Amino acid sequence: MGNQQTSIHESLTGRLNAGFVRVANAWGNVVIQGINTLGDISLFAWRMIVWMVTARPRRETLMPNFYAVGVLSLPVVALTGTFIGMVLAIQSYHQFKTMGLESKLGAVITMSLVRELGPVLAATMLAGRVGSAMAAVIGTMRVTEQIDALVSMGANPIHYLVVPRFLACVLLIPALTIMADFMGIVGGYFFSVVVFGIDHAQYLKNSRDFVGGFDFFTGIFKSFFFGATIAIVSCYRGFHCQAGAEGVGRAATAAFVQSFVMILALDIVLNMFLDGIYYALWPTSGTKLL
Amino acid sequence: MDDALVSQLALDQRPASHSLVQTENLCIQFGRQVVLKDVSIAIPRGQTVAIIGESGCGKTMFLKSLMGLIPATSGRVLFDGKDIHSLSEQEMTALRSRFGFVFQNAALFDSMNIQQNIAFPLEQHGVPKGRSSRDLIEQRLREVGLPRNVLPKRPSQLSGGMRKRVGLARALILEPELLLYDEPTTGLDPIMSDVINELILRTRRKYSVTSIVVTHDMHSAKKVADRVIMLYPYSRLLPGESQILFDGTPEQLDHTKDTRVRQFVRGEAGERLMEMLASQTNHVEETPHLHDTIARREADR
Numbered sequence: 403m404g405n406q407q408t409s410i411h412e413s414l415t416g417r418l419n420a421g422f423v424r425v426a427n428a429w430g431n432v433v434i435q436g437i438n439t440l441g442d443i444s445l446f447a448w449r450m451i452v453w454m455v456t457a458r459p460r461r462e463t464l465m466p467n468f469y470a471v472g473v474l475s476l477p478v479v480a481l482t483g484t485f486i487g488m489v490l491a492i493q494s495y496h497q498f499k500t501m502g503l504e505s506k507l508g509a510v511i512t513m514s515l516v517r518e519l520g521p522v523l524a525a526t527m528l529a530g531r532v533g534s535a536m537a538a539v540i541g542t543m544r545v546t547e548q549i550d551a552l553v554s555m556g557a558n559p560i561h562y563l564v565v566p567r568f569l570a571c572v573l574l575i576p577a578l579t580i581m582a583d584f585m586g587i588v589g590g591y592f593f594s595v596v597v598f599g600i601d602h603a604q605y606l607k608n609s610r611d612f613v614g615g616f617d618f619f620t621g622i623f624k625s626f627f628f629g630a631t632i633a634i635v636s637c638y639r640g641f642h643c644q645a646g647a648e649g650v651g652r653a654a655t656a657a658f659v660q661s662f663v664m665i666l667a668l669d670i671v672l673n674m675f676l677d678g679i680y681y682a683l684w685p686t687s688g689t690k691l692l
Numbered sequence: 693m694d695d696a697l698v699s700q701l702a703l704d705q706r707p708a709s710h711s712l713v714q715t716e717n718l719c720i721q722f723g724r725q726v727v728l729k730d731v732s733i734a735i736p737r738g739q740t741v742a743i744i745g746e747s748g749c750g751k752t753m754f755l756k757s758l759m760g761l762i763p764a765t766s767g768r769v770l771f772d773g774k775d776i777h778s779l780s781e782q783e784m785t786a787l788r789s790r791f792g793f794v795f796q797n798a799a800l801f802d803s804m805n806i807q808q809n810i811a812f813p814l815e816q817h818g819v820p821k822g823r824s825s826r827d828l829i830e831q832r833l834r835e836v837g838l839p840r841n842v843l844p845k846r847p848s849q850l851s852g853g854m855r856k857r858v859g860l861a862r863a864l865i866l867e868p869e870l871l872l873y874d875e876p877t878t879g880l881d882p883i884m885s886d887v888i889n890e891l892i893l894r895t896r897r898k899y900s901v902t903s904i905v906v907t908h909d910m911h912s913a914k915k916v917a918d919r920v921i922m923l924y925p926y927s928r929l930l931p932g933e934s935q936i937l938f939d940g941t942p943e944q945l946d947h948t949k950d951t952r953v954r955q956f957v958r959g960e961a962g963e964r965l966m967e968m969l970a971s972q973t974n975h976v977e978e979t980p981h982l983h984d985t986i987a988r989r990e991a992d993r
C-alpha cells in the first residue's frame with residue numbers, strides 16, 4: 403500500500419515537473435524570440451538613422467509618402483476625432499450633471515483630447531491605415547524580388563524605402579494629432595452646447611482655465627514618438643516578410659498589432675516622463691503621479 | 693581572322709586570375725542547410741556561361757552571391773580581381789553600375805511606369821556624358837523590340853514576355869560588363885523564349901558583355917552559352933564529390949558519361965521518383981516522434 407502511494411506520488415511529481423519544464427521552455431522561447439526581435443528592430447532603426455543623416459532622401463520618394471501619410475489620412479483622422487469628442491460629451495454629461503458640474507465638461511473633454519485621445523487616436527488610425535500598407539508594400543517588394551532589384555541597381559533599400567516613410571510619419575503625425583484634437587473639441591462642443599444646452603461662455607471659459615500650453619505640448623511631443631514607432635515597426639515587418647500572399651498578410655497584421663501595442667506602452671512611459679518634467683517645472687500644481 | 697575574334701580568343705586564354713568574375717571555395721549555408729559548398733568557378737571576359745541544374749541546387753543563390761545580394765558563408769567572390777565582400781557600401785554601390793541583373797519575374801517596380809523603371813539605374817549612377825536619359829531609354833527599348841507607347845504604362849499592364857524585355861532593357865541601360873540572367877525563359881511560350889534567347893545573343897554581340905545565364909531550359913542553355921556548368925544539390929552528392937558535375941561546352945554536354953548530367957539534359961526522371969518516395973519513407977522512419985508513436989502502439993497491443 404505504502405509503496406503504491408509512493409509510486410503514485412513520484413509519478414505525479416514527475417508529470418508536474420515535466421509540465422513545468424515544458425511551460426518554462428515555451429515561455430523561455432517566447433522571451434528569447436522577443437528579445438531577438440527587439441534587438442533586430444533596434445539595429446534596423448539605427449541603420450535607418452545613419453542613412454537619414456548621411457544621405458538626403460530624394461524628393462520623388464518623399465512626396466508620395468507625405469501625400470499618403472498626411473493628405474490621405476486627414477479625413478479619417480478628422481472624422482474619428484469628431485466622433486470621439488461627441489462620445490466623450492455623451493458619456494460624461496450625465497455623470498457630471500448628477501454632481502452639478504456639467505459646466506466643467508469643456509475642461510474634461512478638451513484635456514482628455516489634447517493630452518491622450520488625440521495623439522493615441524491619430525497614431526492608431528495611422529498604424530491601421532498607413533502602417534499596414536507600408537508593411538504590405540515592402541513585403542510584396544521583398545517577395546517579388548523588387549528589393550533585390552533595388553540593391554542590384556545600387557540603391558540602398560533602407561535609404562530608398564524606409565527613410566522617406568519614417569520622415570513622413572514623424573513630421574506629419576503632429577499635424578494629424580492637431581486635427582484630431584481640433585475636430586474632437588468641435589464634436590464635444592457641439593454635443594455639450596447645442597444638444598445638452600450647456601452655457602457656451604462657461605464651456606469655453608472652463609476649457610481655457612483648465613487646459614494649458616503644457617497639455618498641448620504633451621500630446622504633440624508624444625505623437626513624434628508614435629509616428630517613429632509606426633514607421634520603424636511597419637517597415638521592419640515588411641522587410642522580414644515571409645514568402646507568399648499569406649506572408650504579406652501576416653506582415654501587415656503584425657505591423658498594426660505590434661505598432662499599437664508599442665504605442666500604448668510608449669504612452670505610459672512618456673506620460674510618466676512628461677509628468678516628472680511638469681512637476682519639476684511647476685512643483686505646486688496638483689498631485690504627482692510618481 | 694576577324695580582329696574582334698582574335699581579341700576575344702586572347703581574352704579567353706588569359707589566366708583565371710584575370711577572369712572578370714571568379715568564386716573561390718564559395719560556401720552558402722542557412723542554419724544547417726548547405727546550399728553551396730566549395731564552389732570555385734572562373735569566368736573570363738566576354739564568355740556566356742549557362743548554369744544548369746535541378747531546382748534547389750543553388751543556381752540562383754550562386755547568381756545572387758555574385759552581386760553581393762546574398763553574403764557568402766565562407767570563400768570569396770572576386771569581380772575584376774576585387775573581393776566584393778571586402779568592399780565598403782559606397783564601393784559596392786559604384787561596382788554595381790558594372791552589373792546588370794535580369795530577374796526571373798523581371799522584378800519591375802510596381803509603383804513606377806516603364807519609363808521610370810528603365811531610367812532607375814540612370815538616376816542612381818547618373819546619365820553618361822553626351823547622352824540624354826530619354827535617348828538612352830528609347831534606344832534600349834528599340835533593342836529589345838518594344839514600342840515607345842509602353843513607356844507610360846505600368847508593369848501590370850504588360851505581358852510576361854514584355855516585362856522580361858523591359859527587365860533586360862533596364863539591365864542594359866548602363867552598358868554593364870557583366871549581365872546576370874535568372875531563368876530568363878521560365879514561364880514564357882516557346883516563341884517568346886526564343887526571342888529572349890536571340891536577345892541574349894544580340895546583346896552579347898553588340899556590347900561584348902560577359903553573361904551568366906541560370907536556367908533549366910536546355911534549349912536555351914545550348915543556344916546562348918559558350919560554356920555550360922551543371923550544379924548538383926549538395927544534399928544528394930556522394931562523399932567527396934564536387935557540386936560542379938559538369939563544366940564544358942554545350943557540345944560536350946551531349947557526350948558526358950555522368951548519368952545524372954545525361955538525365956538532366958534529356959529531361960528523364962529515371963529513378964528520381966523512386967528515390968523521392970524512398971527518401972520520404974526513410975524520413976518517416978527516421979522521425980523520432982513517429983518511432984515513439986509506433987513503440988507506444990506496440991505496447992498498447
